[in-house]
Amino acid sequence: MSLADYRDRSSLLLGLFPGLYCPFCRRALAKMADSCEKLKPLGIESLAVVGTELENARLYFKFKPSKVMVAVHP
Numbered sequence: 001m002s003l004a005d006y007r008d009r010s011s012l013l014l015g016l017f018p019g020l021y022c023p024f025c026r027r028a029l030a031k032m033a034d035s036c037e038k039l040k041p042l043g044i045e046s047l048a049v050v051g052t053e054l055e056n057a058r059l060y061f062k063f064k065p066s067k068v069m070v071a072v073h074p
Helices: 023-042 054-063
Strands: 011-017 044-050 069-072
Touching (some): 054 069
Parallel strands (some): 044 069
């Protein structure tokens, strides 16, 4: 899946996070995940982009699963 897949969607909440090493980013990502459940019935999709390597993200989300779709950008 890529960002282009969201092109035809009416509304998208895009969250940009520098990395998973930052406690503030991890907290904001968790808050965004909670918000996405409330926004989905309104037709708003959510996507979080985290600045980290794919393997780092897989390891982190293995232990802390997220309700929001997450993409990585090294």
